[in-house]
Amino acid sequence: MTESGRGPMLAAFVALLVLLGGPVDGHPGHMEGVTGPVGDPTLPPHQTVVKVTDTVHLFMTPRGGPNASFVVTPAGVVVVDSLVTPALARRLLAEIRKVTPLPVRYVINTHEHSDHVFGNQVFSPPAEIIAHENVRAHYIKNVDREFAFRRSISPGIDLSEVKVTLATLTLSGTRSTLTLHLGGREFQIHHFGPGQTTGDLFIYLPDEKVMFTGDSFNRRSINFMGNMASYEGWLRTLDQIGAMDVRVYVAGHGHPATKGDIAAYREMLESFHTEVKRGVERGASVQELLRTLTFRQYQGWRNYERFVHRNIEGLYKRFAAKP
Numbered sequence: 348m349t350e351s352g353r354g355p356m357l358a359a360f361v362a363l364l365v366l367l368g369g370p371v372d373g374h375p376g377h378m379e380g381v382t383g384p385v386g387d388p389t390l391p392p393h394q395t396v397v398k399v400t401d402t403v404h405l406f407m408t409p410r411g412g413p414n415a416s417f418v419v420t421p422a423g424v425v426v427v428d429s430l431v432t433p434a435l436a437r438r439l440l441a442e443i444r445k446v447t448p449l450p451v452r453y454v455i456n457t458h459e460h461s462d463h464v465f466g467n468q469v470f471s472p473p474a475e476i477i478a479h480e481n482v483r484a485h486y487i488k489n490v491d492r493e494f495a496f497r498r499s500i501s502p503g504i505d506l507s508e509v510k511v512t513l514a515t516l517t518l519s520g521t522r523s524t525l526t527l528h529l530g531g532r533e534f535q536i537h538h539f540g541p542g543q544t545t546g547d548l549f550i551y552l553p554d555e556k557v558m559f560t561g562d563s564f565n566r567r568s569i570n571f572m573g574n575m576a577s578y579e580g581w582l583r584t585l586d587q588i589g590a591m592d593v594r595v596y597v598a599g600h601g602h603p604a605t606k607g608d609i610a611a612y613r614e615m616l617e618s619f620h621t622e623v624k625r626g627v628e629r630g631a632s633v634q635e636l637l638r639t640l641t642f643r644q645y646q647g648w649r650n651y652e653r654f655v656h657r658n659i660e661g662l663y664k665r666f667a668a669k670p
């Protein structure tokens with residue numbers, strides 16, 4: 348998409364949000380488990396459902412909390428990500444029921460972070476859960492760590508109802524594709540290798556040229572970089588998805604996006620990486636970098652306050668540990 352095409356497209360999304368959005372949860376500005384600092388003022392403060400295409404629906408939790416999507420086919424529904432609590436997943440199911448009585452046949456977890464996984468139990472059984480094998484292994488080996496991490500970054504969240512529900516179908520290896528055919532629709536599920544995590548999946552709908560990206564890309568959002576699986580792999584993946592024939596990217600948080608947003612996001616990852624690396628190489632202390640690196644250009648982005656310092660610390664450790 349050209350630079351000149353972005354404005355009208357984003358304007359159309361905003362118009363869609365205004366048309367289809369609205370405080371449908373009765374508690375504008377509050378939803379359990381998804382409170383937290385955000386910096387992007389365009390993010391809706393209440394639960395919102397956006398119709399991305401005739402069959403693709405995006406469920407956004409308040410202020411850039413986790414997204415889930417559902418795709419309706421004549422043979423049933425495919426859900427992408429299941430949100431951070433069963434309570435939220437039940438809200439998602441209620442929205443699905445407003446559109447179709449058909450069963451949810453598949454849930455695809457885009458990556459291992461619990462804000463995209465902890466609602467699985469609401470759908471499965473009977474739905475099949477699709478994830479990369481590393482995500483399944485993560486919830487067998489590191490389940491306590493995942494709960495602890497979620498509680499640390501979402502203080503006050505109630506996870507008492509969560510019963511970890513593992514994937515029933517997995518993709519393997521460092522590069523793999525699974526194509527799901529359902530109700531005459533094709534879902535190309537890709538794993539492009541380690542990037543943000545070791546189990547990132549991208550779901551491409553060739554008929555509508557829609558791609559779900561999980562948290563490997565979020566529009567105008569600073570992601571946590573302290574534990575990324577591969578910086579180089581992450582950039583390569585962004586280049587790859589940016590080059591595919593995609594009209595709309597639906598990310599793990601925030602608004603639907605365009606190719607221009609992917610480029611801006613890539614630039615943000617590079618600037619954190621480059622600035623901290625440069626600091627480590629000239630022998631700066633982490634305290635000095637925390638004081639001097641402000642990344643002000645991203646002040647209007649989601650998670651600016653939450654992750655700038657954490658990312659500097661995380662990347663510093665990463666570079667300082669290298670011989």
Ligand SMILES: [Zn+2]
Pocket residue numbers: 413460462463562599600
């Ligand atoms: Zn997330």
